[in-house]
Amino acid sequence: MGVAEEVADAVTDGTAGTGGTSGSGAEDAREGGTPGREYRMEELARAAGITVRTVRFYRERGLIPPPRREGRIAWYDDHHLARLRTIAALLERGHTLQGIAELAEAFEKGRDVAELLGIDGPSEETPVRLTPEELADRFAGEVTPENLAAAMEFGYLGTDGDDIVHISRRLLDASATLVRKGVPLVAVMEAGQRIREHADALAELLLSFTLEHAAEHPELTVEELRPLAKSVVEAELSLALDRRLHQA
DNA sequence: ATTCTTACA
DNA sequence: TGTAAGGA
Secondary structure, eight states, X not given: XXXXXXXXXXXXXSOOTTTXXXXXXXXXXXXXXXTTOOBOHHHHHXXXXXXXXXXXHHHHTTSSOOOEEETTEEEBOHHHHHHHHHHHHHHHTTOOHHHHHHHHHHHHHTTTHHHHHHTOOSOSOOOEEEOHHHHHHHTTTTOOHHHHHHHHHHTSEXXXXXXXXXXXXXXXXXXXHHHHTTOOHHHHHHHHHHHHHHXXXXXXXXXXXXXXXXXXXXXXXXXXXXXXXXXXXXXXXXXXXXXXXXXX
């Protein structure tokens, strides 16, 4: 708690913990002031509002990636700083160090998924970029390493730099709403998977339909049909729901 | 002399 | 986590 508060202070007014105004002439690392810059151990610690010892402690627990080593000195960058801020924020939200460590591990594993998300063609679904803290807020108590790994496995979540990216605003909102109402996130994701399978089948149907008629009707592209397909599927879904409800 | 690690409390 | 001691 003390740590997190100091970080909060540092972020807010730019002054970190114990009055470190000793005239060594070292520059303060300000919020987003110098991206791409590298930090020495002490600089990093000061920028994050924690002690050098704590940084080392986190590193021993695998909470932050190893620094770049240049002979004797360890160089840290913005990623490390961002990670430290994230750790502090998650700690403040009641996460345990152990839990954060596992989260970090799952986070590292999904690093390469970012490309999968980035190179998306035209889609109406807008990706949502959010920090680990924001994610923890949206799914209070459900942000476990297991769930995080599963979400990445399913392709809902990826990472971009130090941010997390959800592939779809609407899916994110829907799942967050369900979780807020008490549905376990795992259940939501499993249901989502099954729905996706059917959606894939529908998409395949649309594609083959397009191909079948492409010869005679060149203006019949998938993108032309997208809004039509959407309204057809939505209408059929409504009707299907009606049938189930009325007969039950 | 400085920066970082190891070891102990 | 603080701190003292020691390697490079």
